[in-house]
Amino acid sequence: MISDFLRGEIETVLKGLSPAPETKKLKGLNIKLGESFGDYTTNAAIILSTDMIVYSSVVKNPREVAEQIIAELSKNEKIWKLFSKPKMEIAGPGFINFYLSDEALVDELKVVRERVGSGFDFLRAQKINLEFISANPTGELHIGHGRGAFYGDALSNIFSFSGAKITREYYINDSKDSNQIVELGKTALGLGEQYKTFKLLEIIKEMDFSGMEPKEAGALLASKVQEYNRNFIEGKLGVKFDEWFSENSLYESGRVEKTVKILTDKKLLHKKEGEGEALWLPTSEYGDDEDRVVVRSDGTYTYFLSDIAYHGDKFSRGYDKVIDIWGADHHGHVKRIQAAKEILGWKGELKVFITQLVSLKENGVSAKMSKRAGNVVLLEDLVDEFGIDVVRWFFSDKSLSTHMDFDMVLAKEHSAKNPVFYVQYAHARICSILEKAKGVTPDGSGLPDIMKEPAARALAVKISEFPEIVFSIANDYQVHKLTTYAYELASSFAQFYEKVRIVEDGGYNQGALLLAEIARNTLAKSLELLGISAPESM
RNA sequence: GCCCUCGUAGCUUAAUGGAUAAAGCAGGACUCUUCUAAGGUCUUGAUGGGGGUUCGAUUCCCUCCGAGGGCACCA
Secondary structure, three states, X not given: OHHHHHHHHHHHHHHHOOOOOOHHHHOOOOEEEOOOOOOEEEOHHHHHHHHHHHHOOOOOOHHHHHHHHHHHHHOOHHHHHHOOHHHEEEEOOOEEEEOOOHHHHHHHHHHHHHHHHHOOOOOOOOEEEEEOOOOOOOOOOEHHHHHHHHHHHHHHHHHHXXXXXXXXXXXXXXXXXXXXHHHHHHHHOOXXXXXXXXXXXXXXHOOOOOOOOHHHHHHHHHHHHHHHHHHHHHHOOOOOOOEEEEHHHHHHOOHHHHHHHHHHHOOOOEOOOOOOOXXXXXXXXXXXOOOEEEEOOOOOEOHHHHHHHHHHHHHHOOOOEEEEEEEHHHHHHHHHHHHHXXXXXXXXXXXXXXXXXXXXXXXXXXXXXXXXXXXXXXXXXXXXXXXXXXXXXXXXXXXXXXXXXXXXHHHHHHHHOOHHHHHHHHHHHHHHHHXXXXXXXXXXXXXXXXOOOHHHHHHHHHHHOHHHHHHHHHHHOOOHHHHHXXXXXXXXXXXXXXXXXXXXXXXXXXXXXXXXXXXXXXXHHHHHHHOXXXXXXX
């Protein structure tokens, strides 16, 4: 990647300066992709300038420092080839802007072309487990689940595409002894109201619970609900999992029991004065607000205990990284599970991402969305109403921490002119053009020529950003950057399309044809990673 | 009361501490004899209030105001 290479070279130059900047300062070094300020831009001279002024006997301003950096970089043959001297400019308070040479841009295009097919190796050999959705088997998925679902799916795709070995996992809270299963059973038997929804009643109607205890009825109903949810997730949402992990299996396999034994053997559990026979794990010594009960006074196990057993199981499978994507209502669990990891010394990294809830607006008034109240908006209804592509885009173009306002009225208006159609339309357009040029294999010789056209060059630059975007997301998990990128890429193509004719009288503009093809493939890959279809005609 | 998020244009959202705060929708004005006008061009319009750190703050810190979520021997 060019920005990566550039960063390395600039750091080398900076470290070679006298006096050398503090490491702290180097952390503020930026290499940014830009449009109005060069293809790449850096603040190297600015972050340094205060040091220079303080330490050097000769006072220098950032622009002077920038000149010095450019002079050093110019001695580097590779840099020279990439940018060439007149293409490094000082601007503003001392930013250095780099303009790629056309040759370098063409080379980069060819790299992207190949990588779109083969993938990257940013996360090569990393084993990562991603657990997401994990909706309770007590009801259908609501729109809040959509965030974790689409985010987790796209992030998994991007990790895989970056060379990691991914396990997508779904945890099923089907422990037979849990209160929620018992409550579900009561509802099944007509003895309770918990989790009662229209759909649940429909399912109950088709089943026979006669003669069952609440516990049994609940377990049976939960398995039915789970089956329904799984079909929905795999079918309508198009989200696939490698592992559907049952909480109950942890009990059946003795994993939970074993966890208690480990904790007991290590003398990690304790009773509390005046708090009965309950056994506590001292999570407060590891950052949690208070200690947590793992074995209740009556000897039964808490959810936290099975969760420890579950995470212990995940880590025992040898992942470099274990990622949990939880809803905002679980944020209070983050500290305790992190504490459990410290206490038990699991090897590897544990990351927990919290997806903020989706709030519902009706006629401008915010309404609550609670699974147990009647006021639920089901994800399935949303998908049926707007289509999976629109819903995925709508959910994926926002950062996870955004408190998303879902206004049904606005969404309906929005869907007609949704950005996702714009992106898909650009893809379909290119396909249509390429169809006309079927049988023509552009050899790439026309590429340097077409770079002289600003709109073509701008498109090429946008395409060359693709590796940077993937790399960036693989490292900071900000999936929404990909929707932004896909839109910008589509927009760059639309502008290119206005300016450059690809199919000409009796022939083709070879450079433009190849550029369009690369744009198409990059666009298709971006959509694929997001789990959104790339239609060939619209 | 404590903890976690969030507050940016009329609306929905962007912006690893950087240059003129960026898009879409909505509003206004143009643009098809041309490979898909679901397109292109131009335009109106914003960082909740107050302090602080910094050469530079939407971003970091403090405080106030407002919104959502969580504070079980439920899951």
